[in-house]
Amino acid sequence: MNESCDAPACALPEEDVLAMTDIHVEFPVFRGIAKRKVGTVKAVDGVTLRVKRGETLGLVGESGCGKTTLGRAALRLYEPTSGSVCFEGTDITHLKDRALRPIRRHMALIFQDPSGSLDPRKSAGHIVGEPLRIHKLTSSKADYERRVEELFSLVGLDPCMMDRVPHEFSGGQRQRIGIARALACDPSLIICDEPVSALDVSMQAQIMNLLKDLQAGLGNLAYVFVAHDLSVVRHVSDRVAVMYLGRIVELTSSADLYHDPRHPYTQALLAAVPIPDPYVEQDRDRIYLEGEIPSPLDPPTGCTFHPRCPRAIPACSEEAPELRDIGGGHEVSCLRV
Amino acid sequence: MSRLLEVRDLKVDFYTPNGTVRAVDGVSYTLDEREIVGLVGESGCGKSASQLAVMQLTESPGVIAGGEVLFEGHDLLRFAKNGPEMRAVRGGKIAMIFQEPMTSLNPVLTVGAQLEEAVRTHCPLSKSEAQERAVELLRLVGTPSPETRVKDYPHQFSGGMCQRVMIAMGLSCSPRVLIADEPTTALDVTTQAQVLRLMRNLVEELGTALVVVTHNLGVVARYVHRIYVMYAGRVVESGTTKDIFAHPRHPYTLGLLKSVPRLDERHGSRLIPIEGLPPNLIDMPGTCAFLPRCPNAIDRCREESWPELESVGGGHDVRCYVNLGEAR
Ligand SMILES: Nc1ncnc2c1ncn2[C@@H]1O[C@H](COP(=O)(O)OP(=O)(O)OP(=O)(O)O)[C@@H](O)[C@H]1O
Ligand SMILES: Nc1ncnc2c1ncn2[C@@H]1O[C@H](COP(=O)(O)OP(=O)(O)OP(=O)(O)O)[C@@H](O)[C@H]1O
Ligand code: SF4
Ligand SMILES: [Mg+2]
Numbered sequence A: 001m002n003e004s005c006d007a008p009a010c011a012l013p014e015e016d017v018l019a020m021t022d023i024h025v026e027f028p029v030f031r032g033i034a035k036r037k038v039g040t041v042k043a044v045d046g047v048t049l050r051v052k053r054g055e056t057l058g059l060v061g062e063s064g065c066g067k068t069t070l071g072r073a074a075l076r077l078y079e080p081t082s083g084s085v086c087f088e089g090t091d092i093t094h095l096k097d098r099a100l101r102p103i104r105r106h107m108a109l110i111f112q113d114p115s116g117s118l119d120p121r122k123s124a125g126h127i128v129g130e131p132l133r134i135h136k137l138t139s140s141k142a143d144y145e146r147r148v149e150e151l152f153s154l155v156g157l158d159p160c161m162m163d164r165v166p167h168e169f170s171g172g173q174r175q176r177i178g179i180a181r182a183l184a185c186d187p188s189l190i191i192c193d194e195p196v197s198a199l200d201v202s203m204q205a206q207i208m209n210l211l212k213d214l215q216a217g218l219g220n221l222a223y224v225f226v227a228h229d230l231s232v233v234r235h236v237s238d239r240v241a242v243m244y245l246g247r248i249v250e251l252t253s254s255a256d257l258y259h260d261p262r263h264p265y266t267q268a269l270l271a272a273v274p275i276p277d278p279y280v281e282q283d284r285d286r287i288y289l290e291g292e293i294p295s296p297l298d299p300p301t302g303c304t305f306h307p308r309c310p311r312a313i314p315a316c317s318e319e320a321p322e323l324r325d326i327g328g329g330h331e332v333s334c335l336r337v
Numbered sequence B: 001m002s003r004l005l006e007v008r009d010l011k012v013d014f015y016t017p018n019g020t021v022r023a024v025d026g027v028s029y030t031l032d033e034r035e036i037v038g039l040v041g042e043s044g045c046g047k048s049a050s051q052l053a054v055m056q057l058t059e060s061p062g063v064i065a066g067g068e069v070l071f072e073g074h075d076l077l078r079f080a081k082n083g084p085e086m087r088a089v090r091g092g093k094i095a096m097i098f099q100e101p102m103t104s105l106n107p108v109l110t111v112g113a114q115l116e117e118a119v120r121t122h123c124p125l126s127k128s129e130a131q132e133r134a135v136e137l138l139r140l141v142g143t144p145s146p147e148t149r150v151k152d153y154p155h156q157f158s159g160g161m162c163q164r165v166m167i168a169m170g171l172s173c174s175p176r177v178l179i180a181d182e183p184t185t186a187l188d189v190t191t192q193a194q195v196l197r198l199m200r201n202l203v204e205e206l207g208t209a210l211v212v213v214t215h216n217l218g219v220v221a222r223y224v225h226r227i228y229v230m231y232a233g234r235v236v237e238s239g240t241t242k243d244i245f246a247h248p249r250h251p252y253t254l255g256l257l258k259s260v261p262r263l264d265e266r267h268g269s270r271l272i273p274i275e276g277l278p279p280n281l282i283d284m285p286g287t288c289a290f291l292p293r294c295p296n297a298i299d300r301c302r303e304e305s306w307p308e309l310e311s312v313g314g315g316h317d318v319r320c321y322v323n324l325g326e327a328r
């Protein structure tokens, strides 16, 4: 479905909504008063990723590993330094703003801090209806109001709260407002960047259930769900990509992620997450990851995980492993797998 | 095991323009030597307010409205807030670690200077002895090459390392009790695991007792011996960790457990959140504060006042008219 005639098409299986190929995103780093450039951060360092229609793909990894950058590059809110982004059969990598706008309508973003992303002076109704106005999607004032009401109900907010301003809502309700706005243009893809990280456990559960219900109800909605909490990501995702220093080190189904993790980093990450059950905890294997994530300004050679890896061999510091399919769509990037 | 700390019927009020908030409403708990106790509950339930009150660190518009904090034969709340006795306890015998490591350290002083200061406030050491102790403390909390790192400034340390420095500072005078308020919330899981394991080892090696304030039920399950579950300023259930997780008897505790995703869950399982929000703590109705959200409420809950905390045996206490354990 090409909405813009000058947009280049790209070969993409019909079942994929998004395909990112060999994406690099680099940020220059400046230091001192003279703002001298001292280096480049490879925030995303060669990521290839597909998102199927209607699925939830989780992106997990420790702070600074490039999750947010990758999510934003998918929407071209950050410009990739190299690589290509295809969305619903269109190569959007080099599209100019005007050509990009009608396509971007079908992609949306939800943030971690609901209050930070909502204009504090505008009413909730105004905020939710904004995309409808920008893209002129409703035919009349009555149609507009009906649609905004519908969006409120869809996310479990009482439409009579439309005139309130954001600070009159709880954190969980503000996140619902953010979700309602994201849904306004019938997106086929929503990038959810830490949407529940700032919420209390019961509110987290409510929002996760809401996201799942919306997906089941709306049919063709895919999520890229970014979070650092592995239990949360595994719960909402069909497949999960584990990132380390700007790269994907493992990508597999949510079931296999827990039952058959192959990358030593994934294994260590899983082991570090405590399970809320003392009987399970007392019998779990302990793998302790020592040291800290290296500076992305000066990443280690070879496999960037090798300085912390319990299974590293000499070759790991020289040769950078490729992400490869070990069967059944389970991808791992490790020389020893 | 001997009793180290006993908090009885602690009350903390905040005077706000909209009325008086009773943030802590009669909290009691005990802590034994070498024990790790967890305080859990949703945001705003009074976890931090109760721990700050134990140290008499409650700040205006808050006041400690009642209770006792029994420690080494004294009621700490009878000491003058800034008197010599309270200062000797605070940071000396009882130390507190706060959630935000970055904001708790002074950015213009080296890590070593701050550690030395902490050491010398409470222990009669010479400058050079304090310097040695600072290096020793950094090594104790697992900082590589502590001799050189003492000369670094906080911004040269990562979040996890700053949190270790805070722990080192808390340990500077070998406290009997360490209170850690969300010690790892700002950290990545692997760092969280390192820091919590460190704290547990210190409890075992140094005989310190630890209070961990957290909303993370996983952390509680892995590291804590006994739990106090708080709701709207009161303890609603307490007991050993295994008992609370295996046989939760308060509807709120059960609700919390059902709303968190577990790493080992079957894929596709559904969470059951607690509906609604915690109450506004101004003008509480007097009935059970969990009543508006409670799926198990009976007529009695609507007619009578908030129930007392009662023992169900085995050191397990519950504040509820419906005994969920028996219903099952
Ligand atoms: N606008 C920017 N300018 C310079 N560097 C940036 C910028 N945005 C991100 N970075 C750097 O790129 C790397 C990846 O950052 P990113 O925010 O994508 O990580 P993340 O995985 O989302 O982390 P978190 O879990 O903390 O949100 C980090 O090293 C970060 O410091
Ligand atoms: N300075 C203050 N002024 C007014 N009310 C306050 C103040 N500090 C705390 N409170 C109130 O006291 C109650 C308890 O707060 P407290 O900080 O102890 O919660 P908590 O359980 O530590 O929550 P969190 O998990 O968010 O840290 C809250 O409902 C809050 O509204
Ligand atoms: S006392 Fe009643 S309302 Fe309160 S938690 Fe128990 S069952 Fe629910
Ligand atoms: Mg991020």
Ligand SMILES: [Mg+2]
Pocket: B047, B048, B049, B181
């Ligand atoms: Mg707190």
